[in-house]
Amino acid sequence: MNRLGVAGRGAWAPLDEAFAENLERSLRRLEPDAMYRRRLRGEVLNRHVAMREGLVQPPRRLREMGALGRGVLYASLAVAIAASTAGAAAAESLPGDPLYPVKLQFEEIRLQIAPPAMRADLMAMALGERLDELEELARAGRWSQIAGVAQAVAEAEERLAGALSAPGQMAVEELSKHVAVLEALVDTAPAHAQDGLQQAIQAATSPGKAQEAHEAQPSRPPEAGPPSTPGSGGQERQPPQGDQGPQKAPKPAS
Amino acid sequence: MRERPLNTFLVQALRDAELRRPAGAMPRAAEAEAGVDELAVAAANGSVEAVGRLYDTLVGPIYRYVAVRVRSREDAEDLTQLVFERIVASLPRYRHQGRPFEAWAFRIARNAVIDHVRRQRSHEPLDDGHQAIEGDGLEAISLRGEEIRELRRAIALLTTDQQEALALRFAAGLSAEEAAQVMGRRAGTVRGLTFRAIANLRRRMNGDGGGPSR
Numbered sequence: 001m002n003r004l005g006v007a008g009r010g011a012w013a014p015l016d017e018a019f020a021e022n023l024e025r026s027l028r029r030l031e032p033d034a035m036y037r038r039r040l041r042g043e044v045l046n047r048h049v050a051m052r053e054g055l056v057q058p059p060r061r062l063r064e065m066g067a068l069g070r071g072v073l074y075a076s077l078a079v080a081i082a083a084s085t086a087g088a089a090a091a092e093s094l095p096g097d098p099l100y101p102v103k104l105q106f107e108e109i110r111l112q113i114a115p116p117a118m119r120a121d122l123m124a125m126a127l128g129e130r131l132d133e134l135e136e137l138a139r140a141g142r143w144s145q146i147a148g149v150a151q152a153v154a155e156a157e158e159r160l161a162g163a164l165s166a167p168g169q170m171a172v173e174e175l176s177k178h179v180a181v182l183e184a185l186v187d188t189a190p191a192h193a194q195d196g197l198q199q200a201i202q203a204a205t206s207p208g209k210a211q212e213a214h215e216a217q218p219s220r221p222p223e224a225g226p227p228s229t230p231g232s233g234g235q236e237r238q239p240p241q242g243d244q245g246p247q248k249a250p251k252p253a254s
Numbered sequence: 255m256r257e258r259p260l261n262t263f264l265v266q267a268l269r270d271a272e273l274r275r276p277a278g279a280m281p282r283a284a285e286a287e288a289g290v291d292e293l294a295v296a297a298a299n300g301s302v303e304a305v306g307r308l309y310d311t312l313v314g315p316i317y318r319y320v321a322v323r324v325r326s327r328e329d330a331e332d333l334t335q336l337v338f339e340r341i342v343a344s345l346p347r348y349r350h351q352g353r354p355f356e357a358w359a360f361r362i363a364r365n366a367v368i369d370h371v372r373r374q375r376s377h378e379p380l381d382d383g384h385q386a387i388e389g390d391g392l393e394a395i396s397l398r399g400e401e402i403r404e405l406r407r408a409i410a411l412l413t414t415d416q417q418e419a420l421a422l423r424f425a426a427g428l429s430a431e432e433a434a435q436v437m438g439r440r441a442g443t444v445r446g447l448t449f450r451a452i453a454n455l456r457r458r459m460n461g462d463g464g465g466p467s468r
Contacts, residue, residue, distance in 0.1 A: 047342050
């Protein structure tokens with residue numbers, strides 16, 4: 001057989017053509033061992049039948065990124081963000097700072113690319129971050145911004161409550177620490193900041209309460225009170241009754 | 255979970271294959287006359303005989319292609335087996351859409367060879383490159399003689415693309431168009447690679463119109 005292409009004999013030097021023909025003859029002598037060939041034939045047919053009858057599952061094609069891939073991507077991006085100068089500066093920013101919107105955007109990206117199993121914990125981290133900001137603002141005496149952050153706390157709590165079908169232990173523990181600090185701050189805050197702090201404490205304790213209720217009474221009837229409705233922001237929430245005082249943080253399960 | 259008796263089941267399944275040929279499988283007389291693409295469609299629809307005939311048709315070319323690209327008979331046999339496992343596993347997804355089945359199958363073979371070569375390189379000491387030239391790959395497979403050793407050395411000195419084009423066209427027997435589909439290149443490029451590979455080989459082997467085997 002002439003393997004020299006459609007250009008034919010004229011495109012090749014005569015010596016090359018003769019060489020090519022000999023080369024082809026040589027390589028065609030490479031044949032698998034007869035025993036190997038028969039054995040492999042049997043294996044191929046067996047495998048085909050086994051696969052056709054569903055005894056062996058063909059390897060699945062990866063059509064979308066798996067949980068591990070997303071986890072790796074998430075970790076890489078998180079490291080990249082944290083390692084960047086802007087990321088580091090934004091992470092330290094507080095409401096009212098120029099880089100604060102960047103910080104919120106990073107949090108959102110992190111949430112969007114995280115595996116579903118990690119989202120509840122990331123939402124809890126975001127809520128914890130808002131409470132952290134609240135504490136920082138209070139320590140810095142920036143009381144005028146407390147109300148705005150309290151609303152952000154309430155929104156983060158609502159988001160977390162929607163994902164709390166299986167809350168992580170980390171979430172409960174983190175929120176407990178923040179609530180304790182906020183309760184201490186209530187006594188020292190000026191009057192106009194009191195409502196915001198109370199609101200934030202209530203929001204921070206809600207997920208824990210929801211989890212306790214879920215664990216203790218999975219078939220609890222709806223008389224426990226309606227869940228927060230969409231659109232009910234922190235400003236629309238009723239402040240806690242005076243005789244109840246700030247709600248206590250849930251104790252982390254040991 | 256209780257295991258099913260695989261061998262018993264397979265024997266029965268093979269015996270029953272004649273009786274309950276899957277829908278879409280071509281009649282046996284037609285299968286005997288069918289080309290590779292038609293066989294592939296029948297095989298994708300579950301025909302055991304079509305798979306057997308595909309194997310008979312392709313095992314030689316695929317083995318030769320693999321054997322030219324690897325070092326030893328064991329590697330060639332292992333890789334050929336892996337290629338057929340992958341072909342069988344991918345058969346249910348095969349749809350004939352104008353692309354020859356042989357090109358599809360050789361693409362699987364090519365990927366397996368590339369993975370193998372990459373793995374081998376990653377385990378090789380840096381100063382061991384001469385073994386790729388001095389190794390006894392081809393002659394250990396089925397050929398003997400000084401000419402073959404020279405050919406082996408000379409092929410190893412070609413570029414990867416030239417080796418690939420040479421293996422696909424001269425060992426596997428593909429046309430330039432088929433080889434181009436496997437390599438993801440144009441047919442003209444493959445012809446050029448083959449042309450240069452032959453010229454280089456002949457020059458290196460100092461052939462004067464002769465060849466590696468007469």
